[in-house]
Amino acid sequence: MPSLAKASRSTIQPRIHWTRARARAAQAIEREPPVANSDLPIAVGTSSSTRKVPPVEEAEDPVAGPHMRKLKAEIALELGEEVTIVGEEWTKSLYAEVVGDTALDAFLASVASGYRQDEGRWANLPKGPSEVSELYEPIFDIVSHIISELGEPCGEGATRVVVNSHTSRFTQPKFKALCPDISIKATGASFQRGREIDDYLDGVGYASVASVFDVRLEGRSNDIDQAIQAGFYCRQIFMRQPNRNFVRSLVITEHSVRMLHYDRSGFYLTPLIDIHNNPRTFIRLVLGLSSPDESVLGLDTSIQWTINPATGMKTAGIIKTVDADGQPITYNLDMGRPPFYRGSIFGRGTTCWYANHSETGSDVVIKDIWRTRGKTSECDFLAAAQGVDGVVQMISFQDRCAETLAYRPPDFSTNGFEPRVKSRTTMPHYGKSIQHFTSRYQAISALRDALAGYRALRAKGILHRDVSSHNILLGSSGGARGCRGVLIDLDMAAWTWDLTRLRAETGLGQRRYQSHSVLYNHRLSLPPRHDHLDDLESFFHVLCNLVLLYEAPGKISKETEEEFALCDVERVVTAGNAKINFMCYPIAIQCWWGDPCRQLFGAFQSIVDNIGQQKHTFYLDRELTPEAKRDGMEAIAEEKEDIYDKVIELFDEALADIEAEDAGSTTVPATTSADSPAEQPPTVTNLKRCSGEEHPDAPPPKRPSPTCPKDSESFEQEDLVSPGLPVSPIGAGAVAPAIDHAPAPTIPASPIVPSDEVKAGTSLKRRLDDDTLDNPPPPKRSRPSKPAAPPKPRKRALKAPAALPPPPQGVRRSARLNRC
Incomplete structure (x- = not known):
């Protein structure tokens, strides 16, 4: 793998004010x-x-x-x-x-x-x-x-x-x-x-x-x-x-x-x-x-349609580009699938056209994108990824289809202007995005192969930096191992040795999938570079998007969907605080996914949380210089070069368990009814607490101790913040968490992995609600005085209640007098 040696940082790369993020925030x-x-x-x-004139209402x-x-x-x-x-x-x-x-x-x-x-x-x-x-x-x-x-x-x-x-x-x-x-x-x-x-x-x-x-x-x-x-x-x-x-x-x-x-x-x-x-x-x-x-x-x-004169509608279309040899070629547009485009005016202006070869009939996706003139072309990354399983493959590339500088006066120059160049890439047409899964095995295997593809990309010196559910596609049905999921969209990628372009920025990627480290980055004068651990957390948020949002294939929890929608318009600091807090808690996934996915989720969460807590300690240490904070966080990434191997092993184990379950039983795991406490959606109050809105200066909560009493029934999903979902400020005057004044969090010695043997600790709802005067105290649960006593006598007593002496407080006064 190319050297990751540090380069000179005498010149600080200017921050990126990403238009897409600003347009998304405007919604x-x-x-x-x-x-x-x-x-x-x-x-x-x-x-x-x-001329300047005053506005007139x-x-x-x-x-x-x-x-x-x-x-x-x-x-x-x-x-x-x-x-x-x-x-x-x-x-x-x-x-x-x-x-x-x-x-x-x-x-x-x-x-x-x-x-x-x-x-x-x-x-x-x-x-x-x-x-x-x-x-x-x-x-x-x-x-x-x-x-x-x-x-x-x-x-x-x-x-x-x-x-x-x-x-x-x-x-x-x-x-x-x-x-x-x-x-x-x-x-x-x-x-x-x-x-x-x-x-x-x-x-x-x-x-x-x-x-x-x-x-x-x-x-x-x-x-x-x-x-x-x-x-x-x-x-x-x-x-x-x-x-x-x-x-x-x-x-x-x-x-x-x-x-x-x-x-x-x-x-x-x-x-x-x-x-x-x-x-x-x-x-x-x-x-x-x-x-x-x-x-x-x-x-x-180069893109034209045939118009029906009677209806005025487009009935057929063509798109012209070049083939693998650089020769002109014309594809037929798929009129049944409208093109994908971004809604903003400025920026990359990504447009994906669905087409097919006029002779072979093979389906392709043709991607038009406007990159800044000094940015590395996606073609360079796609060329390096040729032959890598789990990563999008390139059929042909056409550069400089148009330039924005040509639409301006000669020698045009103004503050903030970045000339952009339009390029056109032809790729095979893979399946739909990973959200369109039809089974547990398909979803988890697609995510696993995308992880493996990312690992192979990094071995070639490429950092993706834009991992999201939309950028992971399903492979062909019954595809071979390694091709069941495909990682796409390398236009935000960077070479691992190009340190000047690896500075972490909040504008790279989608807010829902950004790591907490990237979200906190804007507060540092010398932020660390975007690394493979940030992308690993993005993969974790993709898994969260699946197992917490989807109750079954194509079935989304409406309540959870509303909470997920908040993430795209959240303030950066609050979003980062919500994510670092969220990763500290055991999470109850949707029951349909079953025990293999539950164990996979818990183990993945523990890995990401351990990394997050280590990085966050540097953020909160006020005695460190900006250089020391940056170098310390970058050193964490260098120490965890093989982390993707461990995560992929977790996925392989989960897939083996899912395959065994599916082979042993054709029944679908039962889902809890809508009235079950374990399936209630996250409440706004508890989400607000997890995001730090009510206590801006409070440090991230510690992970529950492994010695806590195990009471699986006391854990309710309504007490959890959705993964990777920064919570919108609720009410006027919400204050963002003050990170620099919070004490350093404690990194747990041994992470908890939720499983059938180790259940969640004492009810999080009970602990949180004790601090809220407006909420009534939760009902106490009855427990036997001696938990270690064998349960058989109790069961026999329940079968023959007449043989037991009635409790004194349960007998009426008239009954006692009659016995006397």
């Missing part, structure tokens, strides 16, 4: 977006400036207003507060090829254009409108005339139609606040008629528009407000048209026009261009955003 926002501020910072891509739509506020808050969180404005000269050069100067002069000189050269303005536009509604019809007429007179002719099956959202024909009041003012409705190889429920106007939706325009009054909105509004439109277009490379829109006022551009590297605005003094620039922008050439609109034309 829980219920507040209004930040008030637009005219003093927000402006980043200038080239020499230019922008407008009347809110009573129906769509609250929903729109939430959507705008999500967009604002993703866009940030910095606006980049490019130069005016470059803006004027855009779309110069779509129409010549001679045609422009002839159009502007005609009466039909609506432009008066003697006055130097568009005659139909009011000079001082008091309401924005006065501009809808004049601007609609101008745009319609420009496209009809100067637009290039559309090919067969393609059209461009200007639609005014404010005409009575398209009236749908509940969507007024959620749709653009003017839409360029399109038909062609990349557009289709959407579902009626998705249309924001009658027959018009984001799946069938080339671009959209917003109409505003001059000086009634600022840059960030316009960017957020247009960002909402553009995100919808990205999702409904997954072959988009970029999306552009216009904001038009009575005096000016500006273009807003969005792609996977970010967004920028053009300066406000006076449409009266610069009518040619205005005309070219309108023609460019309504072009019949789909590549000009920002669409990837």
